[in-house]
Amino acid sequence: MTHPTEQPVFRVDVSKEQFVFSAAHFITFAGDICERIHGHNYGVRVSVEGPLDENRYVVDFIALRDAVLAETGRLDHHVLLPDRHAQIRVSKDEKETTATFQDRRWVFPNEDCIHLPVTNTTAEELAEYIGQRVIERTFDQFGDHLSWIEVAVDENQGQWGVCRLPWKRPSASA
Numbered sequence: 304m305t306h307p308t309e310q311p312v313f314r315v316d317v318s319k320e321q322f323v324f325s326a327a328h329f330i331t332f333a334g335d336i337c338e339r340i341h342g343h344n345y346g347v348r349v350s351v352e353g354p355l356d357e358n359r360y361v362v363d364f365i366a367l368r369d370a371v372l373a374e375t376g377r378l379d380h381h382v383l384l385p386d387r388h389a390q391i392r393v394s395k396d397e398k399e400t401t402a403t404f405q406d407r408r409w410v411f412p413n414e415d416c417i418h419l420p421v422t423n424t425t426a427e428e429l430a431e432y433i434g435q436r437v438i439e440r441t442f443d444q445f446g447d448h449l450s451w452i453e454v455a456v457d458e459n460q461g462q463w464g465v466c467r468l469p470w471k472r473p474s475a476s477a
């Protein structure tokens with residue numbers, strides 16, 4: 304009998320020059336230190352593992368590429384704000400979004416902001432968010448048989464936050 308680890312394992316990686324989004328953010332660290340707002344040209348790499356289909360693909364990397372591009376395009380030229388941070392409070396009215404941290408306050412036009420379901424807009428949490436969104440975009444096309452998706456987000460030319468997510472049908476509320 305063949306041992307399972309002797310089976311070939313297949314993966315598709317997409318890592319394109321266009322997978323860049325320029326965005327502003329600020330995070331907290333060490334408890335109550337809050338960065339100044341600043342920007343990064345974030346880079347993204349995505350991998351998917353699973354068995355081969357009838358085309359001998361894990362997934363069509365053109366379809367995966369287009370799903371990633373849709374997400375990087377959506378984040379590009381925005382201010383990324385965390386919706387789940389205990390100290391960075393984010394609120395909005397019909398025109399403007401206000402973020403506060405202690406006695407500091409940032410005000411942005413609503414259309415410049417993307418509210419993310421994260422605690423801190425670290426590269427790791429951005430990677431998880433992009434991974435969830437790519438699953439949502441592609442699950443019906445790619446099917447339920449894949450093993451996982453891994454997203455890596457580069458904040459500054461070689462500083463990657465990476466998240467691997469099980470390949471699961473997105474919940475209806477996602």
Ligand SMILES: Nc1nc2c(c(=O)[nH]1)N=C([C@H](O)[C@H](O)COP(=O)(O)OP(=O)(O)OP(=O)(O)O)CN2
Binds near residue numbers: 338426427
């Ligand atoms: N594991 C992680 N570590 C750090 C993260 C992160 O997301 N995950 N993020 C940061 C900060 O966002 C920091 O601003 C990183 O910015 P960077 O420009 O790379 O750092 P420097 O302040 O050293 O800037 P230089 O332009 O290189 O001087 C920190 N850690």
